Amino acid sequence: MSRKYQAQIYVTLRPSVLDPAGVAVASGLKQLGYESVEGVRIGKYIELSLSAESEADAKTQLDRMCDQLLANPVIENYRFEIAELAASV
Incomplete structure (x- = not known):
């Protein structure tokens, strides 16, 4: 019998890959006065x-x-979380 699942997937660039969007966001945050921000990386959530x-x-x-x-998979890592959805009555 088939069950329903909900998944949350997180995709991020591998640490060795340059992240120009992350660099731009870090720069923007510093310009806004957030000097403590370091190492911004941008990813996807699905x-x-x-x-x-x-x-x-x-x-x-x-x-x-x-x-x-x-x-x-050449430049990105991914991980996911999965949960079974409750059966509908």
Whole structure:
């Protein structure tokens, strides 16, 4: 029987990859007087719902989605959190 899951996916640039958007935001924050800000990195946050036979199956699907479309594994890291949605009455 298929179950529904909610996933939160976080995609960030690998530490070795230059982040020009992060540099621009850090500069802007310093210009606004936030001198204590250091090391800004910009990423993506994605939420999605999916159906799967088990949590393990859902995680396998999410790994494939991230590798194939949601993240660029050459320059980005990703992680996700997953929770089973309560069954509707």
